[in-house]
Amino acid sequence: MFTAKKSYVFSSLLVLGVLASVDVSYAQGDSEGRMEERVSPSSYAEKNEYVPYMGLTGGVNNPSDYSSTAELGVVGGIQPEMGVGVGGEINTTSLDDTDRTQRTIALAQAAYKFGGDVPVARNSYFAIGAGPAFVKTQVKWAIAPAVGFDIPITTKTRDTVSLGVNAKYVGVTNSVDSYVGSAAVKYWY
Numbered sequence: 001m002f003t004a005k006k007s008y009v010f011s012s013l014l015v016l017g018v019l020a021s022v023d024v025s026y027a028q029g030d031s032e033g034r035m036e037e038r039v040s041p042s043s044y045a046e047k048n049e050y051v052p053y054m055g056l057t058g059g060v061n062n063p064s065d066y067s068s069t070a071e072l073g074v075v076g077g078i079q080p081e082m083g084v085g086v087g088g089e090i091n092t093t094s095l096d097d098t099d100r101t102q103r104t105i106a107l108a109q110a111a112y113k114f115g116g117d118v119p120v121a122r123n124s125y126f127a128i129g130a131g132p133a134f135v136k137t138q139v140k141w142a143i144a145p146a147v148g149f150d151i152p153i154t155t156k157t158r159d160t161v162s163l164g165v166n167a168k169y170v171g172v173t174n175s176v177d178s179y180v181g182s183a184a185v186k187y188w189y
Helices: 004-020 041-047
Strands: 027-029 035-037 053-063 069-081 084-094 102-113 124-135 138-152 160-172 178-188
Touching: 053 084, 069 102, 069 178, 084 124, 102 138, 102 160, 124 160, 138 178
Parallel strands: none
Antiparallel strands: 027 035, 053 069, 053 178, 069 084, 084 102, 102 124, 124 138, 138 160, 160 178
C-alpha cells in the first residue's frame, strides 16, 4: 500500500501529466495571412534531424530511506536521427533535510521518441541514462530509466519551447535509490 508521502508524489505527477497533456491543435496566421501549422519538437525533428535542445528541470525526489526533497537540474542534447535523441542531464538533490547530504548526478542519456499522430504519444519518449553520482566525497554510479513527454507551447517551426513531465527511477550503487518526478521546460533550436 502507498504511504501518504508516495501517494502525494504520484498524485502530483498525475495532475502535472494531465495539465501538460492538453494539446490543443490550432493554426495561426502570420502577418501576410498565411497559415502556419503548429509543429511539435518530434515532428520538427522528422523534417530536420539535427535538432539541439536545452532546458531546466525541477521536481520531487523520493529516496527509498529518506523524506521527499526537491530536485533541480539542467538537460541538453540533440536528435541526430528521426525518433532518436542523445544528450545529458545534471541534477542535484538533498537526500535528507537533517544532515544535508547532497547528491549530484551527471547522466549521459539516449532516448527513443515515439512520434506519430496521436496527440500525447507523438511527444512521448523513453530514455535510459547512466553516469557518476557524487555523494559527499564519494563517487558512485547511477543508472536511470525514464519515461516522459514534451508538449510544444509555441507555434513556430523553429525555436520551439516545450513543457514536459517525466518520471524516472534512479538506481545508485551503494546508496539509496529513488523515484523522481519532474517537470521540464526545453528550448529547441
